[in-house]
Amino acid sequence: EDQVTQSPEALRLQEGESSSLNCSYTVSGLRGLFWYRQDPGKGPEFLFTLYSAGEEKEKERLKATLTKKESFLHITAPKPEDSATYLCAVQISWYGGSQGNLIFGKGTKLSVKP
C-alpha cells in the first residue's frame, strides 16, 4: 500500500535553532514529491517539488532534499513566522486516473518561539 509518513508530529524550536522535518514514503514508483506549508485557518501553500533522488531546492531559510526513501525539509535559523504545519505529498503517476493524484502525510506542526 502506498504510504507517506511524516515525523515528528510536532516540533518546538527556539528562534535560530536549526532542525529538519522528515517525510518517508513507501510507494510503487515516485514521480514527484511536494512540500506545502499550511497556516491555521488557511489552505496549504506550495513550497517545493522534487522529482529525483539527490535533488535539492532552497527558498529563504528552507531547503528540501530527496533520497529514494525519504525527503527532508531543513530549516536554518528559523524565525517565529516560520511556525506552521508542513505537509508532504507524493505522486506516483503523471497520468490520469487515481494514480495521478497526491498522497498526503499527516504533517509536522512547527512552533518557533522568540
Added chain:
Amino acid sequence: EADIYQTPRYLVIGTGKKITLECSQTMGHDKMYWYQQDPGMELHLIHYSYGVNSTEKGDLSSESTVSRIRTEHFPLTLESARPSHTSQYLCASRQGGDSPLHFGNGTRLTVT
C-alpha cells in the same frame, strides 16, 4: 494572493439540511479537487475532475456529489447533512499532471 475561492468560509447547519460548498478558480486549470481535512489527519481526496463534464470519486468514501459544468467552477453538494460530515473541506486546482496544487482557504463545516 488566492486565485481559488471558496465560500462560505464557515458554515454551521442542522442535520438533514442540503448544502452546497462553492469553489471557483480564475487560473483556467483543467484539474480540480475536493479534499477533506480533519485535525492531525491527512488530506483525503473525496472528488476530482479533469475537465468539464468529468467527475470522479476519490479515495475517501463520501456521501457528497460534485458537478463540473464550467471550467472555473466545481461545487460540492451534500443532500442531507449529518454530524459525521463536520470537517474542513479544501478545494484545489492544478494545470498539468506534474504541477503543484493551488488550494483555496477552505470551508469549515459544522453539522449540529
